[in-house]
Amino acid sequence: MFRFLLKRLGGTLCVLLLVAVMVFALTRLASGDPIALLLGDQASAEDIAQVRVQYGLDQPLLSQFGYWVKEVAQGNLGNSIFLQRPVTQALAERAEPTSFLALFAVAIAALIGIPCGLIAAVWRGRLVDQILSAVAMLGASVPSFWMGLILIQIFAVKLGWFPASGYGNPGVSLIERLHHLVLPAVVLGVLNSALIIRFTRASVLDILNEDYVRTARSKGLSERVVILKHVLRNALVPIVTVVGLTTALMIGGAVVTETVFNLPGVGNLVVRAVLRRDYPVIQGALLVIAAIYVLINLLIDLIYMLVDPRIRV
Amino acid sequence: MNPLTALLKRLFHRRVVLIAALLLLSIAALALIFPLLSDVDPNAIAVLDRLRAPSAAHWAGTDELGRDLAMRIVWGGRYSILIGVATACLSVIAGTVLGLLAGFFRRLDAPIMRVVDAMMSFPDILLGISLVSILGASLWNVVLALVIVYTPRVARVVRASTLVIRELLFVDAARAIGVGTPRILYAHILPNLMSPVLVQLTFIFAYAILAEAGLSFLGVGVPPEIPTWGTMIASSLQYADQAFWTIVFPGVAIILTALCLQIVGDGVRDLLDPKLRETT
Numbered sequence: 360m361f362r363f364l365l366k367r368l369g370g371t372l373c374v375l376l377l378v379a380v381m382v383f384a385l386t387r388l389a390s391g392d393p394i395a396l397l398l399g400d401q402a403s404a405e406d407i408a409q410v411r412v413q414y415g416l417d418q419p420l421l422s423q424f425g426y427w428v429k430e431v432a433q434g435n436l437g438n439s440i441f442l443q444r445p446v447t448q449a450l451a452e453r454a455e456p457t458s459f460l461a462l463f464a465v466a467i468a469a470l471i472g473i474p475c476g477l478i479a480a481v482w483r484g485r486l487v488d489q490i491l492s493a494v495a496m497l498g499a500s501v502p503s504f505w506m507g508l509i510l511i512q513i514f515a516v517k518l519g520w521f522p523a524s525g526y527g528n529p530g531v532s533l534i535e536r537l538h539h540l541v542l543p544a545v546v547l548g549v550l551n552s553a554l555i556i557r558f559t560r561a562s563v564l565d566i567l568n569e570d571y572v573r574t575a576r577s578k579g580l581s582e583r584v585v586i587l588k589h590v591l592r593n594a595l596v597p598i599v600t601v602v603g604l605t606t607a608l609m610i611g612g613a614v615v616t617e618t619v620f621n622l623p624g625v626g627n628l629v630v631r632a633v634l635r636r637d638y639p640v641i642q643g644a645l646l647v648i649a650a651i652y653v654l655i656n657l658l659i660d661l662i663y664m665l666v667d668p669r670i671r672v
Numbered sequence: 673m674n675p676l677t678a679l680l681k682r683l684f685h686r687r688v689v690l691i692a693a694l695l696l697l698s699i700a701a702l703a704l705i706f707p708l709l710s711d712v713d714p715n716a717i718a719v720l721d722r723l724r725a726p727s728a729a730h731w732a733g734t735d736e737l738g739r740d741l742a743m744r745i746v747w748g749g750r751y752s753i754l755i756g757v758a759t760a761c762l763s764v765i766a767g768t769v770l771g772l773l774a775g776f777f778r779r780l781d782a783p784i785m786r787v788v789d790a791m792m793s794f795p796d797i798l799l800g801i802s803l804v805s806i807l808g809a810s811l812w813n814v815v816l817a818l819v820i821v822y823t824p825r826v827a828r829v830v831r832a833s834t835l836v837i838r839e840l841l842f843v844d845a846a847r848a849i850g851v852g853t854p855r856i857l858y859a860h861i862l863p864n865l866m867s868p869v870l871v872q873l874t875f876i877f878a879y880a881i882l883a884e885a886g887l888s889f890l891g892v893g894v895p896p897e898i899p900t901w902g903t904m905i906a907s908s909l910q911y912a913d914q915a916f917w918t919i920v921f922p923g924v925a926i927i928l929t930a931l932c933l934q935i936v937g938d939g940v941r942d943l944l945d946p947k948l949r950e951t952t
Contacts, residue, residue: 370786377790388806496938500930502882504889505905505923508912516913612795615886629798630890633805641802649793656793 363664371657378649379431383424385645386638427642436643441635446643449628456526457617457624460540460547461609467548468555469602475552476559476598481586483564491556498553507546507619514542524621543620547613551605558601562594569593596666600659607655611648689939692932699929703749715739715899726917741904741918745925748899751811752881752926755900756933759818759880760873766819767826768869772857774827775834785831788824796821796879797886804892811894818883822876829868837864867941874937878930885926901926 411417415426430437436446479491515523521542527535566572567590575589576582614626621627625644632640717739734740774784791799803817837843838861846860885902887893889909896903901922908918 370789373786374789374793377786378793381790385802385806496934497927497931500878500882500927500934502885502889502902502923502926504886505919505926508905508909508919509923512912512916608795610795611798614795614797614801615889618890626798630801630892633801633892636805645794645798645802648795648798649790652793652795653789 364661367657367660371653374653375650378653379428379646380424382642382645382649383427386642387420387423431646436646437639439632439637439640441632441637442640446639449640450625450644450647453623453625453628456536456540456622457610457613457626459537460543460613460617460622460624461606463537463540463544464547464551464609464613465602465606467544468551468605471549471552472555473559473598476556477563477586477591477594479556480560480563480567483560488560492560495553495556498550498556501550502615503546503550504615504619506550507543507616510542510546511619526623539620539622543613543616543622546619547609547616551609554605555598555601559594559598562597563590566590566594596663603655603659604652607652610651611644689935689942692935692939696929696932696936699749699925699932700753702746703753706746707750715897741921744899744904745901745922748901748904748922749925749929751894751898751900752884752902752929755811755815755818755884755894756877756881756929758815759822760877762815762819763822763876764826764869764873766823767872768830768862768865770823771827771830771832772834772861772865775831776838776857776861781831784827788827791820791824792828797883800883800887801890801892804887809892809895811898814884814887814894817887818880821883822879826869826872826876829872830865833865833868834861837861871937871941874933874940878933878937881926881930881933 408417415423418426427437434447436450438445439449442449475491475495479488482488511523514520522539523542526539572585572589575585580589611626611629613624614630616622617624617626618630625648629641629644631637632644770784770788774781774788794802799821800817803820804814807813807817843856843860846856851860881901884893884900885905888896888900888902888906891906893906894900894903896907904922905919908915912919
């Protein structure tokens with residue numbers, strides 16, 4: 360068990376380091392000089408050179424990388440070139456809408472996905488299964504921004520039930536802010552439920568073939584008890600993984616939805632940084648988002664190890 | 673379930689797949705052949721006709737420059753399908769090579785798969801916009817970025833299948849009669865990977881069309897002068913309130929194509945792998 364743990368932790372560290380190398384390489388391979396962009400057309404060559412030195416962009420790549428990793432290890436992601444503040448601060452300011460959106464959306468996705476997947480598996484091959492499977496496939500075929508635009512037209516422009524964009528003025532109540540999140544959360548939740556429906560169905564079908572399900576049935580337990588207590592509980596383990604990973608992916612993957620609804624979230628921050636070539640922000644955000652994903656992944660594995668002795672062997 | 677209903681069920685299933693495949697073929701044929709036969713210019717601007725609602729003259733209405741939307745959807749299909757096909761084929765080739773190497777040679781497994789893990793810890797669309805912004809926005813750079821995004825996914829699937837196939841008896845048998853490693857990979861393992869790879873091909877085709885639209889929407893996709901379904905929606909965005917149809921119809925084209933591709937992909941999986949038919 361200890362060896363397994365060590366191996367898993369080593370693998371995670373290795374992946375994190377590779378992530379750091381990729382993030383660094385990604386922004387340094389870019390064409391286009393952010394300093395020239397920042398200073399505008401009027402800047403002289405000397406001005407540009409001076410600011411380059413100020414941001415450390417004149418050093419060799421390897422030492423830039425070494426310096427960056429050292430700073431990151433101390434929790435310093437550098438300063439944004441355009442926002443005039445530390446990247447960590449910019450990320451922290453944007454964290455609330457993004458994390459609320461992710462949680463809200465995952466709750467919707469799980470509330471739709473798990474019951475629908477269970478129903479499809481229990482009545483496998485029947486009409487209800489075929490309809491649910493078709494709906495799941497449809498969900499995976501709709502572009503999120505398109506669904507967002509349609510919902511805005513119907514529920515914000517025509518009916519006026521929800522705000523079309525933004526996160527409310529600074530300092531508005533939590534209820535008001537959550538009100539702004541309803542439409543984006545519905546878009547993300549409904550579209551991501553497709554994956555959870557499919558996964559729940561497959562996972563439940565696996566369990567339905569197990570011996571202990573037959574035993575439970577032959578004991579004379581009612582079908583309801585068999586499905587809810589014996590099948591769903593066991594099937595839930597892989598389903599929870601998918602739900603966890605979906606949450607992790609939404610933190611950075613909601614870029615498009617955040618942009619449609621003009622939410623001041625992390626994704627929105629990255630898109631703006633990409634359009635302005637604000638390297639430190641792109642680096643910092645990509646690194647944090649990927650690290651969250653890797654760590655959630657690790658956490659899920661560790662929880663399994665504690666809960667399920669079979670995995671330890 | 674008696675055998676007759678089982679057969680009917682399967683026929684029903686097959687019929688859906690058949691309809692999806694035919695629909696897909698007609699979309700592709702329309703998008704690829706129609707522009708060759710027609711002398712209509714999809715970029716012809718008619719300012720007097722701007723933002724007209726759907727009518728007999730313009731089936732899907734007109735956009736903000738008075739261009740006929742139906743025509744542009746047909747033309748845009750060319751580029752959207754091109755991006756989808758190119759991305760799917762290239763990432764399947766690259767992913768198969770990587771997955772095969774990782775699954776067959778134990779020494780290469782850890783290095784390749786750690787890189788794959790690292791790449792897959794970035795959300796698809798985020799990696800996509802970062803790559804396009806670095807490569808520069810052009811049609812082929814969008815394809816390249818999407819290939820980089822989807823290759824790890826294929827590599828993971830191919831590796832998993834290779835690990836299973838490598839241990840099968842016919843591989844041992846081939847080795848025992850003196851077949852060399854390259855030939856084992858090529859003649860014995862590769863053909864058995866066809867079913868998972870084909871399924872991935874159709875799914876990535878669908879994802880790529882969706883991702884291209886997303887990138888165009890964010891303003892980091894294909895240049896706006898190339899009509900794709902994504903750039904069409906992106907360019908009409910600010911008129912959505914007055915001219916709803918400008919975003920509805922290109923979106924429907926995307927959904928229909930992606931849906932058909934996934935139905936066909938599922939059908940291919942069922943057909944090629946009877947074991948999966950029962951469980952998934």
